[in-house]
Amino acid sequence: MATETLDVGAAERPVRLALGRYFSHPGAVIGLIILVCWILVTILAPILAPYNPADLVARARQPPSADHWLGTDMLGRDVLSRVIYGSRISISIGFIAVLLGGISGVILGLLAGYFGGWTDTVISRFVDALLAFPSILLALVVIAALGASIQNMMIAVGIATLPDYARLVRGTVLAIKSQPYVEAARLVGNSHLRILARHILINVNAPIVVLATLQIGSAILIGAGLSFLGLGAQPPTPEWGLMSAEGRQMLQRAWWISTFPGVAILSVVIACNLVGDGLRSALDPKMRMG
Amino acid sequence: MRRYVLGRLLQLIPVLFLVSLIVFAVMRLLPGDPALLMLSGAEGGAITPERLNELREQMGLNEPLAAQYLNFVLGALQGDLGSSIRFQVPVIDLILDRFGSTFELAVAGLFLAIAIGMPLGMIAAARQGGWIDSLCMTLSYIGSSMPVYWLGLLLVLVFSFTLHWFPSAGGGSFEALILPAFTLGLLSAGVLARLIRSSMLEVATEDYMRTARAKGLFPRLIIFRHGLKNAMIPVLTMIGLQFGALLAGTVVTETVFSRPGLGRLIVDSILSKDYPLVQGAILFLAVVYLLVNLAVDLAYALLDPRIRYGN
Numbered sequence: 001m002a003t004e005t006l007d008v009g010a011a012e013r014p015v016r017l018a019l020g021r022y023f024s025h026p027g028a029v030i031g032l033i034i035l036v037c038w039i040l041v042t043i044l045a046p047i048l049a050p051y052n053p054a055d056l057v058a059r060a061r062q063p064p065s066a067d068h069w070l071g072t073d074m075l076g077r078d079v080l081s082r083v084i085y086g087s088r089i090s091i092s093i094g095f096i097a098v099l100l101g102g103i104s105g106v107i108l109g110l111l112a113g114y115f116g117g118w119t120d121t122v123i124s125r126f127v128d129a130l131l132a133f134p135s136i137l138l139a140l141v142v143i144a145a146l147g148a149s150i151q152n153m154m155i156a157v158g159i160a161t162l163p164d165y166a167r168l169v170r171g172t173v174l175a176i177k178s179q180p181y182v183e184a185a186r187l188v189g190n191s192h193l194r195i196l197a198r199h200i201l202i203n204v205n206a207p208i209v210v211l212a213t214l215q216i217g218s219a220i221l222i223g224a225g226l227s228f229l230g231l232g233a234q235p236p237t238p239e240w241g242l243m244s245a246e247g248r249q250m251l252q253r254a255w256w257i258s259t260f261p262g263v264a265i266l267s268v269v270i271a272c273n274l275v276g277d278g279l280r281s282a283l284d285p286k287m288r289m290g
Numbered sequence: 291m292r293r294y295v296l297g298r299l300l301q302l303i304p305v306l307f308l309v310s311l312i313v314f315a316v317m318r319l320l321p322g323d324p325a326l327l328m329l330s331g332a333e334g335g336a337i338t339p340e341r342l343n344e345l346r347e348q349m350g351l352n353e354p355l356a357a358q359y360l361n362f363v364l365g366a367l368q369g370d371l372g373s374s375i376r377f378q379v380p381v382i383d384l385i386l387d388r389f390g391s392t393f394e395l396a397v398a399g400l401f402l403a404i405a406i407g408m409p410l411g412m413i414a415a416a417r418q419g420g421w422i423d424s425l426c427m428t429l430s431y432i433g434s435s436m437p438v439y440w441l442g443l444l445l446v447l448v449f450s451f452t453l454h455w456f457p458s459a460g461g462g463s464f465e466a467l468i469l470p471a472f473t474l475g476l477l478s479a480g481v482l483a484r485l486i487r488s489s490m491l492e493v494a495t496e497d498y499m500r501t502a503r504a505k506g507l508f509p510r511l512i513i514f515r516h517g518l519k520n521a522m523i524p525v526l527t528m529i530g531l532q533f534g535a536l537l538a539g540t541v542v543t544e545t546v547f548s549r550p551g552l553g554r555l556i557v558d559s560i561l562s563k564d565y566p567l568v569q570g571a572i573l574f575l576a577v578v579y580l581l582v583n584l585a586v587d588l589a590y591a592l593l594d595p596r597i598r599y600g601n
Contacts, residue, residue, distance in 0.1 A: 129308030133576050134538035144560045144568045145316040221437055225542050228439045229557050244440060248546070251443060252451045259447070262440030269435040 021282040028278020034271035042088045049081035053238045061254040071256040074246065079256060082238040083264050089233060090240045091268060093154055094220035100158030101219075102165050102212050106204075109169025110196055114177055120170075127166045135160040139222055143231050150239070153232035157219045168211055172204040206283040213279055217272035224265050240265050294591050298584060305580065310366065313573045314359050325351055371570030376562050381570035385552060389574070391461050392551035395470055395543065396536040402475025403482055403532060410479065411486025412518070418491060426483060433480025438539050442473040442546035459548040470547045474539050478532045485528050489521040496520070523594055530586030534579040 022028055041048060050069075051057045056076040057068075064071045070079035112123035130138060142156035176182065177200065185199050224241030226232040233239035235246070240261035247257025325345040346352050349372075350361050365371065371381040407430075414426040449469060450458035460466045493499060494517060502512045541553030548554075552571060559567040 125304060125308060128305055129312055132305055132309045132580050133312075133572075134534040134579060136538040136541055137572060137575055137579075140541070140556060140560065140568075141313065141316050141572055144565070144572075148561070217435060221435075224437050225439060228437070229542060229545055230561060231557065241437065241439070244437075244443065248443060251447060255447055258443050259440070262437055262443070265437050265440065266432070266435055270431065273431065273435055 018282040022278050025278050025281065027274045028282075031271045031274025031278060034267055035275055038087055038091060038268055038271065041084055042091055045084050045088055049078075049084040051078040051081040053077065053082045053085040054236060061250065061257070063254070064256055070260045071254065073243070073257045074250055074254070079243075079260055082243060083240070083260055086238040086240045086243060086261060087264065087268075089150070089237060090220055090224060090265065093150065093157070093223040093232075093239075094216040094268075094272070097154045097157035097219040097223065098161060098212050098215045100155060101161035101215070102208065104158070105162040105165025106169050106201075106208060108162070109166040110173060110201065112166065113170040113173025114192070114196055114200065123166065124170070127163045130159070130163040131167075133160075135218075136222060136225065139226060140231070143226065148231045148234070150233050150237070153223055153226050156226070157222050160222065161215050161219060164211060164215065165208065168207055169204055172207060173200055176200060176203055210276055210280045210283060213272060213276035217269040217276070220265060220269055220272070291591070295588060298587055298591075302580060302584060306577065307363075309576050309580070310363055310573060311359070313569050313576070314362050316569065318355065325349055366570075366573065371573070372566040374559070374564055374567040376559065376564040376567070381567050384555065384567065385571055385574050388550060388552040388555050391549060392537070392540045392544070392553055395467065395474065395540050395549065395551060396533065398467055398471035399474030399478065399536045399539070400529070400533055402471055403478035403536070404529070406475065407479035407482030408486055411483035412490060414483065414487040415490035415494070423487075427487070430480035430483040433476055434484075436477065438473060438477060438542045439546050441476060442470065442543055445469045445473055446546070461547075461549040461551070466547070466549070470543045470549060473543050473546070474536050477539070478536060481532060482525070482528065486521065486525055489524050490517055493517050493521045523590055526586055526590045526593070530583045533582050533586075537575055537579060 054077065057078050058072045058076050060072060060074055060076040062068055062072040062076075068078050068080065070083060073079055073082065108123050108127065112120040112127075133141065138160040139153070139156040142159050143152055146152040146155065182195065182199050185195050190198075223232060224239075224244075227239050227241030228245045230242075230245065233242045235242065243261040244258045247254065247259075251258055325342055343352075350358055353361070369382050371385070373379065374381050374384055377384060410426045410430065414423040417423050446458045446469060449455045456469050457463075457466050458469070499512065499517060538553075540551055541557060543549070544551040544554040545557060552575065556568060556571045556575075559565075559571065
């Protein structure tokens with residue numbers, strides 16, 4: 001494929017090119033801005049939140065007003081403050097779950113693709129079996145076994161996203177492991193570990209980063225869904241899915257309790273998806289956005 | 291074709307084996323003794339060691355793990371998934387009782403997803419780069435970034451509490467099916483629309499499409515006869531996967547709308563630690579999901595000869 005001559009001394013060029021491609025998509029830039037804002041919110045929560053998220057600060061079920069921009073919930077807690085503090089929990093659920101699933105999925109995929117043979121057969125069958133469950137169902141299986149809590153939910157969502165990484169990495173490794181530079185590295189006497197880390201992983205990192213970014217969004221969605229069902233965060237935690245569940249019973253009288261946490265999730269997930277798509281087109285010119 | 295069908299059926303066996311193994315393993319990983327849970331959960335009163343041992347014997351828990359697994363699989367093959375701790379009736383009866391409602395919801399959701407997503411994706415592809423394209427893709431983007439339960443709550447708020455068109459909860463009637471079906475269908479419609487768009491755009495660059503255009507066929511005919519037919523292959527796979535996602539999505543949707551379905555049953559049984567029921571219901575849904583995907587694979591092997599001879 002690559003037949004152009006190498007332009008020596010332009011090592012930073014691919015990075016700059018990729019950045020240029022990324023910032024040429026308005027959607028990707030908007031997504032990045034939203035995401036950065038949310039990350040700032042998680043960090044600055046104590047400064048930004050007008051009230052303590054656990055305090056009963058006003059009468060229950062007050063509609064949005066100047067004192068309480070997003071109203072108060074069924075106990076009289078400030079919804080805005082709870083949404084702000086909730087970002088810490090909901091967003092870290094997404095990141096940690098993806099980290100867990102990503103690391104284990106990448107390791108499985110590397111081993112399966114690189115060693116082949118029995119290793120590949122065993123790992124691939126295992127991954128196939130995980131893929132036989134729709135991801136929420138797989139998460140439910142894990143929660144059924146471990147019990148309902150935030151930590152277990154992160155593990156559950158991580159396991160539910162693991163097969164995607166394993167499949168992606170295995171496929172890419174299969175494609176590049178017979179490349180001359182990998183053969184060369186092997187002939188020179190490098191250890192398997194070194195070849196995997198220095199020569200193979202480095203060439204599959206772009207698709208992994210793209211997948212992980214897109215997965216953060218879906219991990220946040222699954223996590224919020226599980227908390228909504230009562231299988232994740234437990235009261236009085238200010239978690240977005242749980243907040244919607246708590247407001248559900250009084251949706252007719254106090255719509256703001258359930259709806260605002262959902263707006264927060266929607267904006268975070270859209271931002272993750274926009275950034276993911278932007279990264280995809282920046283890192284892989286073959287798959288540019290429409 | 292027969293060889294292909296047979297091959298695909300044979301491939302299903304190891305996957306089913308592993309799926310059952312995972313579900314079984316989950317049951318064993320549980321902290322606590324299922325027999326003890328059953329005694330404390332259902333029978334109340336004093337738990338005597340004799341009664342516990344009797345029950346363990348009865349549930350086959352005193353046998354080696356391999357034998358327990360074998361019993362589980364043999365039972366499952368004959369439709370025996372054990373008894374529910376909470377309801378004290380066979381798990382399979384509970385599942386079959388609730389599955390109808392869940393299946394109905396998933397099928398209605400899939401129908402809406404196709405009815406909304408297909409035209410949306412096709413229009414977007416035909417008018418690539420135009421404002422209709424941007425609008426369709428923005429809508430599908432928002433749709434696929436929304437929490438299922440939240441969309442359900444919004445629909446209830448608007449169409450049930452404000453407009454009073456549909457009931458907000460319950461099952462059994464056609465009116466009660468509409469909002470949950472839209473909740474599920476709208477989300478999948480977004481995914482489908484995007485896929486159909488990209489698939490049609492990809493097909494549009496193929497040689498046979500250029501030939502069709504060069505022959506001077508009507509653009510509409512080209513889109514439907516040549517474009518859509520070939521673009522449908524990845525879309526069909528996706529529909530199969532989406533049906534699984536819809537089945538899983540019913541878990542949340544049934545809770546939002548208080549529908550008595552299999553998904554709600556699974557959540558309740560996890561919360562009440564009714565493990566035989568969790569195990570049986572999840573195994574059941576996973577098998578349904580596998581069979582649906584098998585049916586989709588066979589359907590497109592039927593449509594596309596390249597697939598049945600390729601592998």
